[in-house]
Amino acid sequence: MHDVHRSGIAPDGLLSYLAQEHWLYVATFADGATKIGTASNLRKWHRLAEQGAVVARYVACADDGRIVRVLEDVVTREVGLPQAIRASAKTAALASPRAGAVLNEINAECAASVRSLLRGGLDLAGFRVVEEQWEAPSSWGAVLGEAGVHLYPHSLAAGEHGFRVEALLGPTALVFIRGSEVPFLVDFSRLKGQRIELGPYVSEVPDVQAALF
Structure with missing residues (x-):
């Protein structure tokens, strides 16, 4: 999936998976580290739960997985948000997490920067900008x-x-x-x-x- 938007090559099963709507999100972890990421429509909530995000916001919904990967690359290039954070770093951050209000502010600012970029007239169709916050498990x-x-x-x-x-x-x-x-x-x-x-x-x-x- 991480290369199909550039190569156009994928088996039938992956093409079927990519055909569904995909979401672009901004996720912030316990130390404030923040990344851009994608999730299929069926795994919209679960993807962020598995990632271990503390705060997250959805910033766009794309018609398919190819478009959302193009958007993800654009955000990394223009805003500077990485697409991956090591699992060991996420665990280490939980040993001394920052205050929830601080993490929410970091996430909100990053999400606003991404939405501003996406609304700025990208030469790409097939997506819409959204404003929706992900709800983490209370546990x-x-x-x-x-x-x-x-x-x-x-x-x-x-x-x-x-x-x-x-x-x-x-x-x-x-x-x-x-x-x-x-x-x-x-x-x-x-x-x-x-x-x-x-x-x-x-x-x-x-x-x-x-x-x-």
């Missing part, structure tokens, strides 16, 4: 509001791991390890491609202390 407050959080220091690529998952925000889990009251953040995207064996495992308690303030 994400459990992750954003947890104090004294540490990043889970053990690599998920090997070894034994066992913890209680308290809450989720996108691919990041807030967990507790038996024998410790310190909350940890685990990036579950690191499990992609890993073979998992279930069992009564318990993670080794890292040598950290809960924050005093």
Whole structure:
């Protein structure tokens, strides 16, 4: 999908997927990092949930996936918003998130810049500018509001791991390890491609202390 708007080459299944409406969005994460992105009509809400955005706004709706990718490239080139942010950076940001009001302001300003560009007379048809805010799950407050959080220091690529998952925000889990009251953040995207064996495992308690303030 990321090259079909330039090459015009795609299998029938992808062409069918691209034929539906697609949405252009601006997503802001816990540290204020902001990106431009796209979502198919069927996955309009879920795409941002999977991304782990804290605040997001839809800025355009395109007739198909080819047009929305052209718009995404234009925004990156003209406004400077990247199209990807590393999953590890999203998890790290949740250890010390910025205030919700600040994140909303950052997102609103970036979304306004994108809409201004799109309304400025692009030589492209097949889309309309929209003003719609994405609603994040209320349960994400459990992750954003947890104090004294540490990043889970053990690599998920090997070894034994066992913890209680308290809450989720996108691919990041807030967990507790038996024998410790310190909350940890685990990036579950690191499990992609890993073979998992279930069992009564318990993670080794890292040598950290809960924050005093």
